Amino acid sequence: MKSKDLQNIALSKCQSGDTSTKNFRDLNGGIGLRTIKRWCQMIRQTDSITLSSPPGCPRSARTKENIQKDYVPIKKVVEPSLSDDQKMKRKKFANWIRTNFRIEETMRILFSDEKFFDIDGVYNSQNDRVWAVDRADADADKNGGIKQKRKFPQKVMVWLGACSKGVTPLVILDEGTVDHVLYIEKVLPVALKYGNQVFCSDWVFQQDGAKPHSHHLTQQWCRDNFPSFIDEDHWLPNSPDLNPLDYSIWDELANSINWSKVQSKTTLIQQIKSSFKNIRESVVFESCASFTNRLYRLCQIDGNYLR
Incomplete structure (x- = not known):
């Protein structure tokens, strides 16, 4: 033909x-x-x-x-470098969860995380392309062929919790450095209220090992208020592949933002708040439901990073 x-x-x-x-x-x-x-x-x-x-x-x-x-271009994947000791701890954690939590109990874990968004947005040099005859085409650069990045872009930290029932209210942390005082005052009450609303008194709170989280006053607040939580001695450092927010939900939010409308910190916050409403419930549920399967896979690959 x-x-x-x-x-x-x-x-x-x-x-x-x-x-x-x-x-x-x-x-x-x-x-x-x-x-x-x-x-x-x-x-x-x-x-x-x-x-x-x-x-x-x-x-x-x-x-x-x-x-x-026949060769095809394969994009490099950035992932944390894990030591043998960290891999061993990851396997130990996976076995601890699988031993102490039934599958239905893992569906009552409220995962949480913070993420920085800056006004330069999400830029993927492999996927962000414009159509033109060649780079010399006069319209190529005018139509988005150039991506400018600021040396010190304005940014904002966002906190979010996610579980099989959905996502918590968004918390914008725009007061500068986030320490344990601000974290206890602004974030933990939001997590507690949401968890109690969707699970009553039978649920587990998760946070990573960031300094505001591991501070002894934060740990004490969690012990005094949450029905249960994964303490600093159990949750692993350097393991974003085990948090649904990191391996799925943050991308869902970032891809919903209209970055062309982000020109300042104010418009960035506006876009984050409006796009937050577009996070699909199915994505949140499937991300949280895959947690136990990821732990199983982690054991199969000897504690290495999950792609």
């Missing part, structure tokens, strides 16, 4: 609402998935497929001899 015929089929199917993947499958490999995605992008932007040159070299037969020569 000629390339033009493939383009016409792809155009018709894309305009009918078919996804790039369905297009690829229906064409039975007649054209590459990456090319189909590029065509669909063109169709969404211009309602047509306009190519300045043929769509690539002829496909070569995939044999045992040449299949090993």
Whole structure:
């Protein structure tokens, strides 16, 4: 089948609402998935497929001899460096949870975390692209081809709790340095009120080992007020892969923010508050429900970091 015929089929199917993947499958490999995605992008932007040159070299037969020569770019993943001692502690923690908590009890854990958001937003150099003939195209830079970053961008710290029932109210910590006094005053009462509302008196509070959390007055407040909590001797440092907020929910919030509207700390806070409402309940539930499975996987991979 000629390339033009493939383009016409792809155009018709894309305009009918078919996804790039369905297009690829229906064409039975007649054209590459990456090319189909590029065509669909063109169709969404211009309602047509306009190519300045043929769509690539002829496909070569995939044999045992040449299949090993096919390379694809793989983005590097940043993850914490774990020592052997930390890996051992992670396995010990996983076994402690699995021994002392039934699955239904882990669904009553209120996870919590803080995160900095700055006004430069979320920028992924691999995925953030603009369409242009080349970099010299006059419109390329005007249409977002340049991402400027400030040397010292304004930022704000956000606290959030999450459990199988949903997320707590958002706490914006904009008073400068967050110490144990501010944490006890502004954050812990929010967690306590929410946990009691959704679980009555049968639930567990989780926090990481940050200094405001591990302070002896914070630990004492938790002992005096929460029905149960994972104390500083049990929760592991350097383990964001075990907190649903870190491995899922923060991304859900960040991707909901309209970063084009963020020009100052004030507009950043406004966007965080409005986008917070768009966090999907299904994402929160599935993230928390996967906690025990992640612990099982952690034991299988000898305490290494979960991707």
